[in-house]
Amino acid sequence: MATSAYWRTRIQRYRLMGNKCSSCNKVFFPPRLVCPHCGSVKLDECKLPEKGRLVDYTVVYSAPKGYETVIPYVIGLVELENGVKVVAPITDVDVDEVKEGMEVELTIRKLPEQLEGGMICYTYKFRPVIK
C-alpha cells in the first residue's frame, strides 16, 4: 500500500470509524461508498463501539511479508456492541489463553510492516477487557 493509501485510511484504522446510511440507518465497517441495502450514497461517518465479544478466532502461523517475525498471532472475529462484525488482530493475550466469547476492547497498535521510507504503521486491534 502506498503512503497516500495508508494516510487515506488512517481514520478508520486509528479510530474504528465506519459509516452509516442516512436513508436506512445500516452501519458499515469498513466504510462503504454506496449502501448495499438501499443504494443511497449518503453515508455519514459513524464511530463504532470500542467494545465487543470475540465470536471466534484463529492462530496464524503462515504470514504475509513483514509479519513472519510476529507469528504466531491471533486473528479474531469480533462482534461489536451494535452488532457490527469486524475481523481484526487480537493482542495482549497469549495464544493459549484466547477464549471464544471473551469480552474485548479496541486498542491501537504498531504493525511489524512499515511503509517505504520506514514510516511506522498502526492499526486497530482488540485486547481482552480487564475487569
Added chain:
Amino acid sequence: MREVAVVSVGYTRVSEHWEKSIKALFVEAALKALENADLSAKSLDGIYVANVFAGCLQGQTNLANVLADSLGLYDKFAISIDAGGASGALAIHEAYKDVAHGVRDLVMVCGVEKMSEASPQEIVSALTSVVDQEHLKYTGITVHSLAALIYKTYLKRFNKKQEDVALMSVIDHEHAATCHHAQYPFKLSLETIMSSAILADPIRVLEAISPSDGSAAIIMCLHEKAKELGLPHVKLVTSQIARDRLNLTERDDLLSMKALVEAAQRAYSSAGIRPSDLSFVELYDDYSIMGVIALEKLGLCGPGEGVELLKSGEVKLSGSIPVNTFGGLKARGAPLGAIGVYQAIEAFLQLTGNAGPNQVKNARIGLTHTSCGFNSIVVINLFEVCC
C-alpha cells in the same frame, strides 16, 4: 441460443515449471489443444485468457494481448479475465455466451498461472489480494485466517471433527495418484495430513492449495461445427454465475454460501436435472473445509452431512458420485486462474472416455464448481456427453 461444444483440450502438468515462462506454458497448452483437433491457430476467432497474478508476480499486465501475440494471433480478438480462483470458469462462461449468441464460432479458452516465482510470504499476500485490500492490507489478516474462521464455525455447528473434514484431502490425493497431470501424484494418509504444519489454526498445510504453475486450454465451438469437424466432443449444457458479499463479516452466516446455492440451483433447473443425475463433480476445494461445504451446497447431501458423504466412500472413483476425479485443487494442483479450465478438461476427459485409470463408469454428465473469495463469485458449468 446455439448449442456449444468443447472439441479439444491441451494442458501442461501442474507443477513448479522453473524452466518455463508464462508465455511458454501458454503456448504449450494452446498448441496441444490445436494439434489434438488438427486445427491451426488462424482458424480461431479469438482467445479468452484467465489469469490472476501475472500483474503482481511477473509484472506482466495486458496478458491476453501478449499471449495472443506469442501464438501469432495478433489480428484476433483476445481478452483477459481476472476473477481470482473463478477466472478460468468465468472465461469459459464468457466464451460460452459468445458462441451461444453467435458473436464468435470457434474460440480458445486458456487459463495460465505461474506462482512458483514467489516466496511463501508473497504467495500469502497474493492469495489474500483477492479480498478487499484497502481494508485488509496492514492488518495481518490472511486468506487462511478467514478460511479458518469458516472451518471452526462448521466444526462447532455440526459437531464434527477435523479428521473427518481432512478426509477431503486424502481422497483428492488418492485420485491424483494415477493422474499424469497432477502436481502431487501420490497418496497421503490422514495421519500425515493431520501432523503437517498449521497455516491458521485449525487448517493444516496439507489441507490447502500450494503454489502451482500450469496452463490449460480448451477449444469451444458451435455444436454443429463440432459434428462437421468429426471431433470427439462434449456439450457445455449451461454455465451459471452468481455472486455474494465479499466481506465475510457482512454475510448473515459464514456458512450460507448463497452464491454457490444459487448458481447450482440455476444450473440444475436450466439443464432439467437433479444432483442425483450427475456422474461426477469437480469442486473447488482450496481448503478441505470448502470442499466439504461445497458437497452440501451443491445438493449432494444435506447440511452437515458432507463428512458422512466423504466417509461413505461414495465420492471415490468407484462410488455413486465421484468427486475431484483427478485430485482436485489439493492434489492435481491449483494454478489459480487456470483451475476452472483444468476442471473443464477433466470433465472432457471423463465424458469422452479418455480418463484412463481415473475413468468414471458410464459418465454422462459432469459438474464443475469454481469459486473466488469464499464463494463470493461462483461459476457452475455443466458438461454432457454427446450421443
